[in-house]
Amino acid sequence: MANAHSIAQTRTTGASRRDAHLDDPSGIHHDAHRTSGIVGGIASAPAGLHLDAISHAFDGKPILRGVSVTVDRGEVVCLLGPSGCGKTTLLRLAAGLERLQQGRICVGDVVVADAAAGLHWPPERRHVGLMFQDYALFPHLTVQENVCFGIDRSARNNTWVRAALARMELADWARAYPHTLSGGQQQRCALLRALAPQPKVLLLDEPFSGLDVALRAQVRDETAQFLRDTDISTLLVTHDPEEAMVLADRLLVMRDGRVVQEGAPAEIYLQPREPFVVELFGPVNRWAGRVTGKQLATPLGFLAAGGADEGSEAVALIRPEGILLDPDFAQRGATGHRAVVLDRRLIGGLSAVTLATEVGDWRLRALVTGIFLPTPGSYVGITIDPGRVFVFAAAAGEGSHG
Numbered sequence: 001m002a003n004a005h006s007i008a009q010t011r012t013t014g015a016s017r018r019d020a021h022l023d024d025p026s027g028i029h030h031d032a033h034r035t036s037g038i039v040g041g042i043a044s045a046p047a048g049l050h051l052d053a054i055s056h057a058f059d060g061k062p063i064l065r066g067v068s069v070t071v072d073r074g075e076v077v078c079l080l081g082p083s084g085c086g087k088t089t090l091l092r093l094a095a096g097l098e099r100l101q102q103g104r105i106c107v108g109d110v111v112v113a114d115a116a117a118g119l120h121w122p123p124e125r126r127h128v129g130l131m132f133q134d135y136a137l138f139p140h141l142t143v144q145e146n147v148c149f150g151i152d153r154s155a156r157n158n159t160w161v162r163a164a165l166a167r168m169e170l171a172d173w174a175r176a177y178p179h180t181l182s183g184g185q186q187q188r189c190a191l192l193r194a195l196a197p198q199p200k201v202l203l204l205d206e207p208f209s210g211l212d213v214a215l216r217a218q219v220r221d222e223t224a225q226f227l228r229d230t231d232i233s234t235l236l237v238t239h240d241p242e243e244a245m246v247l248a249d250r251l252l253v254m255r256d257g258r259v260v261q262e263g264a265p266a267e268i269y270l271q272p273r274e275p276f277v278v279e280l281f282g283p284v285n286r287w288a289g290r291v292t293g294k295q296l297a298t299p300l301g302f303l304a305a306g307g308a309d310e311g312s313e314a315v316a317l318i319r320p321e322g323i324l325l326d327p328d329f330a331q332r333g334a335t336g337h338r339a340v341v342l343d344r345r346l347i348g349g350l351s352a353v354t355l356a357t358e359v360g361d362w363r364l365r366a367l368v369t370g371i372f373l374p375t376p377g378s379y380v381g382i383t384i385d386p387g388r389v390f391v392f393a394a395a396a397g398e399g400s401h402g
């Protein structure tokens with residue numbers, strides 16, 4: 001996690017000279033007259049961040065194992081993974097806060113770190129904006145002073161700063177100190193501080209984790225829109241799948257220091273390559289059994305076994321929204337599978353229902369859109385949506401139900 005010191009370390013020493021009024025699609029323009037030093041060729045380089053074959057260990061313990069990530073110009077890439085899988089370490093290496101042990105890092109086409117060549121550019125030369133989860137605003141500086149911290153004194157009241165404060169609804173708070181701001185305002189102030197030096201690359205580490213649920217969604221959506229309107233390459237770290245789905249153009253799932261799947265958010269959700277990726281998005285229902293006739297027999301009928309080998313042990317993971325419930329099946333005289341309701345709860349706009357199948361007593365969790373609160377002990381019709389079922393070869397030791 002960053003503190004004020006590490007943010008201070010990452011001050012970019014100047015902004016690129018750029019006819020921003022012409023080429024900045026954000027609607028928030030940097031003044032073209034900002035002329036402080038152009039840093040080591042980065043300012044004129046094409047945008048983009050390239051992390052190549054990064055491996056890293058702490059005290060001999062491998063944390064990152066050959067991770068490669070490319071973030072194109074204007075793209076938002078999310079690293080999604082559980083706590084401890086190495087996300088923050090990768091971000092710190094990209095920023096230059098940690099020295100590279102193996103691999104190479106380029107900002108645009110400029111190599112800023114190369115382990116084999118012993119090359120390590122310090123953070124302030126990389127033209128990278130950083131924002132960590134604690135925001136690390138300077139308490140003795142006003143909102144405007146915080147935002148302008150990394151840019152030239154002469155540029156501190158420029159068009160970009162004024163427009164950015166207005167767009168983030170901070171104009172009236174420009175002279176306020178951080179302790180008088182709400183969490184959402186502090187987050188927006190920290191984001192502008194990271195953006196003010198016009199970085200080519202923005203690194204965000206759990207940027208919304210300090211916000212309460214309602215504010216979080218709002219600030220997250222505003223930030224997503226803001227980033228889409230810029231040509232900055234953004235690498236964002238989160239362990240919140242919803243956050244990743246909302247923000248990411250592309251999503252990289254990390255596990256134990258490796259990228260296990262990469263793709264558009266919908267692709268990752270709908271075509272997960274391994275059980276870990278399925279379960280990253282929340283608890284799932286599970287059935288293990290032997291593949292017979294390319295199918296898996298369950299108490300709710302047969303499931304297609306996909307690529308699992310005939311005769312092998314396989315496991316089916318079924319998302320809660322893939323359990324379809326029919327409260328009126330009895331009135332309609334419908335036949336089919338039934339389950340008894342064990343419990344039900346309203347969770348925001350969804351209802352979570354726990355059930356047991358009539359045959360086989362298979363305990364299942366269903367998520368139903370809207371208010372659906374059947375009486376515990378009552379029976380409902382139950383089917384499985386095959387589009388929400390993922391079948392994999394069973395891991396060693398994963399027992400069979402059937």
Ligand SMILES: Nc1ncnc2c1ncn2[C@@H]1O[C@H](COP(=O)(O)OP(=O)(O)OP(=O)(O)O)[C@@H](O)[C@H]1O
Nearest residue numbers: 058059063081082083084085086087088089090239
């Ligand atoms: N400076 C350090 N010295 C020793 N071990 C470290 C250091 N920094 C991180 N680690 C260890 O490296 C592992 C990965 O940490 P990292 O912060 O990169 O994970 P993460 O995926 O970002 O987790 P979280 O989501 O909890 O922030 C953890 O086991 C952590 O304890």
